Amino acid sequence: MRLNRFIAFNSNYSRREADELIFNGHVTVNGKPVLVPGYEVKDDDKVSVLGKVISRSNFLYVKFYKPRGFLTSYGDPYGRKNLDDFEFFKKTKLAYSGRLDNDSEGLIFFSNDGSIIHRMQTPKYDVEKEYIVYTKRPLGDEEKLAMENGLEIDGYKFKKCSVEKIGRNKYRVIITEGKKRQIRNMFKHFNIEVERLVRIRIANITLGELKPGDFKFLTKDEITGLKECLRLE
Known part of the structure; x- marks a missing residue:
């Protein structure tokens, strides 16, 4: 992890504040000043800010x-x-x-x-999962409405979901459950083949520029x- 990110992640300093501390010589790694925010912190490195050791978070x-x-x-x-x-x-x-x-x-x-x-x-926490779905053919209006209201497939009733058409054969789908191949099976119910499926969000976490x-x-x-x-x- 980059030094400035390490400090921001494991302390109350922002990334910008970490950069300033590093540039001003207030950060040491293993007792030696490091003036480069992009320094890669290793597992056994000891990072200190203003003489105080920054403890690593136990969680990733x-x-x-x-x-x-x-x-x-x-x-x-x-x-x-x-x-x-x-x-x-x-x-x-x-x-x-x-x-x-x-x-x-x-x-x-x-x-x-x-x-x-x-x-x-x-x-029960209804965590939203958002997808971009590319299909062989578009959904009909009634098919789209049926999907949004919760399809019943093989005896299982899916929860209501959001289906937004954003291109000719392209949809934004938001669900709050994660059954195996759920979205593919929902489109398959109408004999529509999914050509590409990309999840772009889970809760507030987005794919961003990855x-x-x-x-x-x-x-x-x-x-x-x-x-x-x-x-x-």
Whole structure:
């Protein structure tokens, strides 16, 4: 993690304040002044600001852009691409919320904070998940309305959801549950094939500028907002 981000993440200083402290020589790493905000803090580095050691947070909160063609799992007996192909996740083995199937792509949330992972996976908290969906053909007006009102498929009644047409064969879909291949199955119910599915948001956490395969630590504001969404604060 970059030095300025490390300070902002583990203290009450903002990123801008961290930059000023670093430039003014008030930050040391292992007892030596470091004047570069982009210095990469290692696991065993001791960071001090104004002579006070900055303690590391015990929790990690990470967002990741899962590329298409990768499993949301650690390891695979058949040798398919999975989370272990990304060194950070292979090393940390963080728990995750927001599994995506092999053919889908987009946002997955990772953390070692069990209370957050639990609430994100508990239906009663109605955590919103937002997707951009590209289809072979458009939904008819009645099909769209039926999907929004909650389809019943194979004896299971899905919750109501939001379906917004944003292109000829392109939709913004927001759901509050996460059944296996739910969105694909909802469109399949009307014999509509999904060509591409990208999750862009979970609760208040957005994909942002991440590219496939990229990950990023959440900011303090993102963490605070997420806890508010999950009624933890």
